[in-house]
Amino acid sequence: MDCLFCSIANGTVPSTKIYENESVYAFADIDPQAPFHCIIIPKAHIDSAAAINKENSAVIAKIFEAAAEIAREQKLENGFRIVTNCGRDGGQTVGHLHFHMLAGRLLAWPPG
């Protein structure tokens, strides 16, 4: 299967690593929307948030454990936002489940 984020997770496509453990990989977004913007992914392919089920959902806890660890390592004391875009209307452009972690400026709410 030809998947950009699977290729990033297995090192075929280069990325700037921010965090890694056995099931999760985080890397710098190539087009950052905030002073800190990383993408957190499960290493195992899941299409999107709509494809989360009882069999694969344990990795979602791992992703949020990783996010809290990243926040400590990167000293994001003022807070951060985690977003997952799902499907066309959600603005998803890469078909491998991923979470944007944004920080370093005051983020508008609600999003556009």
Ligand code: AMP
């Ligand atoms: P989304 O639009 O929610 O699917 O998010 C995809 C994100 O992946 C965008 O923020 C892109 O800037 C980012 N992106 C695409 N290709 C790469 C890449 N090769 N390395 C790092 N980030 C990427």
Ligand code: ZN
């Ligand atoms: Zn994938």
